Amino acid sequence: MEARSVPSAARLPLRERLRELPAVQWARLHPESTAAGVLGLLVLALLVAYGVHEVAQTGLSGLTLGSVYALGAVGLTLVYGILKLVNFAHGEFLTFGAYMAFLVNVTWGAPLVLGIVFAIAATAVLGIAFERIMWGPMRARKAGLLQLLLMAIGLAFLIQNTVQFIWGTEIRSLDVNVTDTVEFLGLRIGRTDLLVIVVGFMTLLSIGVMLKYTLLGKRMRALSDNFDLAETAGVDTSRVVLYTWIFAGGLAGLAGVLAGAVTSVKPQMGFELLLPIFAAVILGGIGDAFGALAGGIVLGLMIEWSTLVIEPRWKVMVGFAVLILVLFVRPQGIFGKAKAI
């Protein structure tokens, strides 16, 4: 150690020299604590600068947004982890879900709950359908990365524009109450936003429990870790793959409805949500479902908190900035293991 670093330390590239710093070495060994520490410091700074009330109020919006991101991110990360597919059409699952809810909730005039259930079911079916038609056969042919990537983009075009063909580019909204607010502890939150947070967190919690404790969840994580090994160990992989699409589709459908309920429903909504969802996935470590949950919530909070400091029209940049920053500093994400990246 001494002999290596003393003569050449000055000539080492900056990246290497930074790695030698004790603080950086500690951070590399304890990424979760470091991330929590950095986030804690940021929150502390915001609290000092803007006061508890402002931070809590924007934090509530952050939780709403974060629920949508987290729900979208879990499915995207599971599909990546298990099928090694970077699904650029995942955003369109959200769009599809939102329009399914629109169909039930507005066109047919049924309550939103039915719309949510229908959207989840329909998007899950869509996920299975494309697995059967496209992804399954392509895996069997051992399709390459570029092939799958471009197919996913083609699929995104197809779904988004089919939606646009049927419903047009008009911006629509679900039949929800957007004016009623609930007040507690001096904070004010829209009833719909509160509903989104409650439904989102309950779903995320049950998904977390499912992944951690049920046999199916363990199998999913096993496949995500090492597909071939799991198959050799006797896991019925084709069944797990099917459930993966059901979860990815269903959760994306739900995320789409929730996003549509708090903002609006339009054909590009899913693609606009896709990059922040990617950011959440990468923040948590691609392939890591728990990481995606945490990444989604954290990203939602960061984006909304950023509006305290910068003009709201710039807040979309926060998602991209986080994405690029994580890729540069720690591409395996906060919870990810340093595998081949």
Place this chain on the structure above:
Amino acid sequence: MTLPLGVTFESFTDFGFWTSVGILAGTYTLFTLGLQLNVGFTGIVNFGQAGFMAIGAYTMGILVVKYDWSFWLALPAAVLVAIAFGLLIGLPSLRLRADYFAIATIAAAEIVRITAQNARELTGGNQGLFGFEGEWDNVSDSIENGLQSLGWSDPETLFPLFLVVWATVLIATALLHFATRSPWGRVLRAVREDEDAARALGKNTLVYKLQSLAISATLGALAGFFLALNLNFLNPEEFEPLFTFIGYAVLVLGGLANYWGVAFGAVIMWTILEGTRFVDLPLTAEREAAVRFMIVGLVLILLMAFRPQGVFGKKEEMVLGD
């Protein structure tokens, strides 16, 4: 009862229509040549080409409109800025796996677009940036006069741009074609086929990948100039990720690892995108637009499923297997 489908054939024989399709096809040929060099010959999946296009076009526009630079000086400056941006993005992210690189580049391109949308004082935001084409118009006029002296009484106003775009395409394609046959090009292909092997032979593969990205950024910036001159204004909407994906559709239509195929793919693509405007479908404009992109999506899916190397591509050069 009338037929639901009617085609106004005059438009297909209309010279002005083909001139504008030709300019778009030429512009996106340049755009996609960069992708061909990156994806087809170096094995790096650049999803940020629309961002390079935006950097090139907006740097040129801002320098001319806001800082009163000469148009001819702004062009090389904008190319340099695009290259610098490419290196800035490439240096840290080219170490990553291909799929991560794709996501990093698309995010970088979106940062450029959203900056263009929000930095209104500089870029005009969604209102657009106007008034940079004055010096080009003089050149365009003298080409038009030249055409008239050759005996063409009333040339299309956009025809000079068409000529310059396709001359640039021809030069760029030929240069790339020869460059890939050079020792430098062989190293690029080695990087694509087996990066570890190239490194074991003592090649600094990161440098070669950065060079590939820098050339691609240059081509993206050139495409941005022609887009700007064609539209006479700049708007962030012209640089959505959609256009990078159209570039990929052009790329696989023409075929991977084939520079001449790019022009073919671009002409087909823009004939589909623009030509279908003249097919009288009993549909609203937004539905027609939707149908066009449904076709693009379907073509991408079917090509990737059944002929991943594209029409003129070579299967043995289709890599990125994992």
